[in-house]
Amino acid sequence: MEKTKRPSLRAWLEGGGFFIAGFIGSLVIGWVIFPMVLYSKQPQPMNFNHALHLNPEKVDGIEGETEAERCLHCHGFYDDGTFKGIPKLSTCTECHDNPESPLGNTPEEKAFMDGYVAKDQEIPWLAYYKQPDCVYFSHIAHVKNGKLDCMVCHGEHGKTAVLLDYEANRLTGYSKNIWGKRISGLKTNTWDRMKMDDCAECHSKMGHEENNACFVCHK
Amino acid sequence: MELNRRNFISLMVGGVAGMHITPLPWKLTDDIAIWTQNWPWVPVPPAGAFNSAKSVCTLCPGGCGIEVRKVDGRAVKIEGRTDFPVNPGGICPVGMGGLQLLYNEDIRFTRPMKRVGPRGAGQFADISWKEAVGILSERIGGLRKKGAGEAIAAIDGNSARSATALLVERLLKAVGSPNYLRAPSLDDTYSLANLMMLGTDGPMAYDLENSDFILSFGAGLIEGWGAPGRMINAWSIWRDQETRGKVKVVQVEARASNTASKADQWVAVMPGTEGALALAMAHVIIKEGLYNKEFVGGYTSGFNEWSSFVIRQYSPEQAAAVTSCPAEEIRSLARAFAKSKAPVALCGRGKGTLNGSLYESMCIQSLNALTGGINRIGGVLVQDHLPLASLPDITYDEVSRQGVQKARLDHAGTPKFPYAQSVASLFAKEVREAADSRIDTLLVFGSNPVQTLPDGGLFRKALSKIPFIVSFSSFRDDTSMYADLVLPDHTYLEKMDEVVWPAGLQYPLYSLTRPVVKPLYETKNCGDTIIELARAIGGSVAASFPWKGFEDVVKHRAKGLFDSAKGLTGYKADSPVWKMMQKAEEITPDYKSFDDLWNKLSKGGFWYRPVHNYGRWDSIFKTATGKFEFVSTRLQLAIQGYLRQNQADSALSGLGIGAGAQVAAYPHYEETNAQVDTKVYPITLVPYEMINLASGSVASPPHLNKTIFDNQLLKEDSFAEINPKTASQLGIKEGDPVFIESAAGRIRVRVSIFEGAMPGCVFVPLGFGRIGWDEFTRGKGANPNDIILPRMDPVSGQPVWWKTPVKITKA
Amino acid sequence: MEKKHGPAKGNSYGMVIDLDKCTGCGTCMVACAAENNLAVRPDESDKQRSITWMRLYKVTNGKDFPYTEVSYFPRPCMHCDHHTPCVSVCPATATETDPHTGIVSQIYTRCIGCRYCMAACPYHARTFNWWDGYFPKGKGIERYLSPEVSPRMRGVVEKCTFCHHRLMRAKTQAYTEDRRELEEGEYITACTEACPAQAITFGDLKNPEHKVSRLAKSPYAFRLLERLGTEPKVYYLSTKDWVRKLGDNYLPGEFKPVSTVKAG
Structure with a gap:
């Protein structure tokens, strides 16, 4: 009887090497290259310093007990209760009303004054937190009734001095902030992800199971 | 190290294993699912305030x-x-x-355009406003130089007495043309009937909400007649639990329309015989002494003559033979009507987009007089026109002074049509038949005669003999397809415009539209275009238009409201006007100054007067006798005048009057049958209107196509309703394509069998068969106007469109 | 036993349509289409393909001339309360009955387009998007679309939502005024608001103060195919026996006319 030819140890090791190479290759593709390919990057039309604008010592009128109240100063509600979202130029010009006399001395403000205020042109901001069209979200229900801080969903955005590049998912067109900055989708903070499950999870946790009915958040 | 088969597999397995602990497959699966939910071509409506x-x-x-x-x-x-x-x-x-x-x-026309393709093809090229106004002003100026102002004609559909309509008429006069034509409407018939019997040509004001017996002779009360928002609400009031049974609505019509079906009683009569029914009712009311003796005895004239005529010729039995309505039904209807507290009889056909018959209106108005329902609460209120300030006199030069005195092409105002303001269908006939058309330039304002005139396509054919056609329409409508030049108007949501007394309303109301959105395109308010055009023509024409813009004209007119009447500009839903009108008290205006009033008006506001002086029968009638005239003096004079010019016997038939000279001035029934062989054309074509199908100059918005049933329109075919008996006689079944053919032409439709259609008739909806517009509208269905024989209603001269002899053959 | 009226633990929104007042004008259909971004095809005459949430049905009493009468049934989604047929068959959980509003939802992004719900619905209240909405480039007709309702893509089923976005709109308004509960009439559907005959009444069937709950108990009230047991939340009123009889299938002699009954 002839013995079946068994691969040598060397062949085993060699095969293992290829396995590991493939394995690592995939990890690199999946964790490093994939996110780079998946998201497109686009700078914002100009910078906006949230930290500066939310400082009551520097900016008149930014007052309020809670952080939410300070945010609402610009990101407020219309009379019918709908959320204003990113402010229109008219909100900016409540303070930055004269292109000739900037309030500070940064080149950013100068560019803003010349490029938008003087020309009375809206700033084409790219919204980090825009949900798709099928989603209905009521800010007033969460902020006023639910007394949620803006941070719960928007994180430290209000403390940033520099606007990061806007990243959009090439496939879905969604902002990266919906899935979260971590490609793993794992979250450690409530604001790390804004997917449907995250909304539902919070509703359940807060004892608002009834708000997980489909039509509460879909339109 | 060699990449053999085994190692390759190892690499792959390693790769696959590794892939599973990366986010790639999971995230990609999720993203692909999301990708399928957000196709880039599905619009995402932008949010905002x-x-x-x-x-x-x-x-x-x-x-x-x-x-x-x-x-x-x-x-x-x-x-x-x-x-x-x-x-x-x-x-x-x-x-x-x-x-x-x-x-x-x-x-829409997004900017001024000139025609580049053949007429009717709808091919236009962009031009500037300057060029467009230049082309037209030079043409008009050229004609004026030749002393031929009358070669300019205009057909206007802007509502009568509105500022835009007045400017169009003014332009025509200023350039020296008498040929200002209006698209016919029911309001013309109402005004004419009022002029004959009341002596004033004020609007017909039926106080329906306060009536307890509404007898409608063909008016589509819930199908678009008057202001639909008002009428359907009134209907709802009549059907309220509390009022149910207290108000009776009777509809006289040849077809089980929505109004007829939803009414308390449907009286089916042969189309066009409504006048005979009214006279037979009058017969019963007079004979049984049910009429209001105080009113008839004290404030009417001609009652004796007319009543003996009615007693003689219009017994219910005689009328039954004409109308096909049983005599007993006529009797009980007449009694119920006359015995009601506040009955009102109203005439009209469908929505009132088209004219009615003068004599018929007079017959029906007689019923209101018999019951004393004239200027009485719940009856017909006698109203004057709105006290808007009139425009300053026109500046004439030699050309225009002579021009306006020349004969109108449509003969309106001549002894043949003594009280007609304009007769568009006769104009078309003259243009079509004249060897050389005297009309060089036709201006089309706010109307769509190619689609809406019930003339067997005559107007469309006449257009080929007019060298230059100018459209002022907002839309690529059916008539503007034939235009050589387009100076587009804003749509109604982009402009300021007047609403002068909404159709059928019983109290004076004036309101202004305003731009609810900024004009989307390079269009211009038609009023401004006219002023600009006049300025470009120059001379006396420019001097006749001294305003900066249209708004100045409107403001000038509104001043008249402030100066001469007391009204209100605010309204609360809990006190409807018809209730306010029950108390005939004076009101205190809720505006302090004209500026205050104007400020309110110009924001889409309104002015109205919710009080009325009832009764006053001794002073309201402006007739020769100072009374309500059963026998119209005006009509008598006109007929005598005509007879003096034209020798005896057959002369009256020249007026379209078949009855003798004796009764020609009475409210009487005229058999306006077409002169065709009824053996060849045994069926009667009756056009009808639907509230969810726009039948006027503007076509239905596409959403309405969802409301059209598939036995009203299927693909490109619209349907004609036929009674099952008539259908079986003709051997046609539901859905069969047929030709409906009159002496004027034929249309192709499908058949819808409907028990509610009068046997011997075929009912075809108005509003289909448009040739302009876009794929939502164009080429859908047939337009019955295309085969209506152009015949004239006596005296008014307007077309008899409600019955046309036709034959039906399988297509 | 289920408590029908009482302190509202949630609402049960419903509708009463007075067929005596309804004139068949179709404004409800158009208002619905305009409010809810319904797509219009160049040919809407194929009624199996035409998208409608509120649909008008024309009926006649079948009598000969001149005794013929027509009447109309406006038909939104019935938002069935019991064994909601569409919900029970949906394999994708794209439709569900919200126990707190009684409104049957339809989530387009979840719908897989199998049309099982359409087969299940006894009222033909659901329509399928055979095509994407017709918004060709250059016409600019998409400019009238409302951001309150998400336009649909091809391959999904849609239906009347009782203008659920108007509920959210009313709630949002109430929240600004520091209220959590809605007054009667604050939330009504587009068809209710548009009806020039005020034939449609909308409100909370659970709330005895609301007009709908009163009207729904009228002797003239009936529902479509009531005996299927789906408990529709849309009621009709008619004093005409022949109209009421069309609301269900009856064996000969089974239908009980109520023309003699006095309204309550």
């Missing part, structure tokens, strides 16, 4: 109040207004779909 703007709908003469919901500057929904006197919150389907007329580039 919700706001609204109030205005008035002018898609029909009803003038309902509308509130337009907007997102930033974009209109997204039209809703009815609850702070507007005409309609408490409701509007009709056409008005509801209005945004589809605003936001559709394919149906």
